[in-house]
Amino acid sequence: EAGVTQSPTHLIKTRGQQATLRCSPISGHTSVYWYQQALGLGLQFLLWYDEGEERNRGNFPPRFSGRQFPNYSSELNVNALELEDSALYLCASSLAVGQVEQETQYFGPGTRLLVL
Amino acid sequence: AQSVAQPEDQVNVAEGNPLTVKCTYSVSGNPYLFWYVQYPNRGLQFLLKYITGDNLVKGSYGFEAEFNKSQTSFHLKKPSALVSDSALYFCAVRDPNRDDKIIFGKGTRLHILP
Numbered sequence: 001e002a003g004v005t006q007s008p009t010h011l012i013k014t015r016g017q018q019a020t021l022r023c024s025p026i027s028g029h030t031s032v033y034w035y036q037q038a039l040g041l042g043l044q045f046l047l048w049y050d051e052g053e054e055r056n057r058g059n060f061p062p063r064f065s066g067r068q069f070p071n072y073s074s075e076l077n078v079n080a081l082e083l084e085d086s087a088l089y090l091c092a093s094s095l096a097v098g099q100v101e102q103e104t105q106y107f108g109p110g111t112r113l114l115v116l
Numbered sequence: 117a118q119s120v121a122q123p124e125d126q127v128n129v130a131e132g133n134p135l136t137v138k139c140t141y142s143v144s145g146n147p148y149l150f151w152y153v154q155y156p157n158r159g160l161q162f163l164l165k166y167i168t169g170d171n172l173v174k175g176s177y178g179f180e181a182e183f184n185k186s187q188t189s190f191h192l193k194k195p196s197a198l199v200s201d202s203a204l205y206f207c208a209v210r211d212p213n214r215d216d217k218i219i220f221g222k223g224t225r226l227h228i229l230p
Contacts, residue, residue, distance in 0.1 A: 004159075033217070042222035043160075043206060056217045090159055103148050103167065103210060105218065107159035 002027065004108035006091050012114045013081050021076040021111045025093030031055075032074040033094070033105060034066060038087040046089075049074055050096065081115045088112050118143040120209040122221035129197045130229050137192040137224045139181075139207030149190040150208040150218070151181055160206060166190060177201070197228045 005024045013019050025032050034046040045058040049068035063079040072093075078085055089112075092105035119142045129135040141147055148167055152160040164175025171183040181192045192205060207221040 035220075043220040045217050045220070048217055058217075092160070103212075103218070104150070104162055104165060106162060107152075109159045 004091055004093050004106055006089075006108040006111050008111060009109065010112050010114070012116065014116050015081055015083060017081050017115075019078045019081060019085075019113055021078075021089050021091075021113070022073065023076070023091030023093075023108060024073045025091075026106055028095065029093035029106075030072050030096045031094045032068055032072065033092040034074070034076050035090045035092070036060075036087045037090055037110070038084070043090070047076070078113075083115050086113060086115045118147075118209055118211045118214070118219055120207050120219050120221045122205075122207055122224045124224050125222075126225045126227065128227045128229060131199055132196050135194050135197045135201070135226065135228070137205050137207075137226060139190045139192065139221060140188050141190060141207075141209040142188060143209060143211040145211055145213040146185075148210045148212055148218075149181075149183060150210075151175065151179070151190075151192050152206045152208065152220075153177075154204040154206065154223075156203075163192070163205075199228045199230050202226055202228045 007022045031050040033048050036044045047066050048056040052068050066076045068074045088110045090110045092107045094105045121140045150165045151163040154160045164173050166173045166183045174180045179194050204223045206223050208218045210218040
């Protein structure tokens with residue numbers, strides 16, 4: 001069974017540009033989560049999508065946005081990039097809310113974003 | 117509000133010795149608790165979880181964790197450390213009575229010394 005996949009693996013942008021990161025969940029998983037892992041700051045929760053809807057959002061500015069498609073894959077968009085957006089962006093997926101096993105999140109390898 | 121704390125930024129253990137990585141939590145009800153491991157330049161890998169039942173939970177790679185409700189702790193343990201256990205370990209908690217996200221600790225870097 002394929003795990004969570006993310007693309008691209010690396011992304012280099014300049015300040016002010018936009019970045020689009022993609023995530024494909026494990027087959028059968030309907031929830032997708034996005035996290036930012038900046039150096040020395042642990043895992044910061046960004047967004048949670050389930051069945052196409054945004055379920056929860058972390059303390060990030062509106063220029064961080066995303067969406068979930070009918071096939072449950074997801075996109076994270078970061079507009080007006082700033083130098084401090086440089087980080088590893090991790091996507092995770094889980095089963096639908098309400099199933100006890102849904103509490104286990106399975107992570108992709110991440111997209112490393114570098115803003116110059 | 118729910119929260120999780122990993123009081124140690126780094127833990128050093130000699131190979132072959134037992135290891136413990138500490139985690140304490142705060143939730144209003146009975147928690148769901150998780151441990152994940154992250155190897156360099158990789159995503160997080162699920163190790164184990166406590167949902168309900170036996171307080172001692174066994175997981176991958178010989179790791180185990182004990183849920184202690186009175187001390188609100190969920191420490192990760194392994195009887196005999198391997199150099200390959202060196203990685204970044206994250207504890208996470210969720211309050212199942214709240215429609216809310218999982219909260220991750222800031223991580224503990226484990227160094228196993230040969």
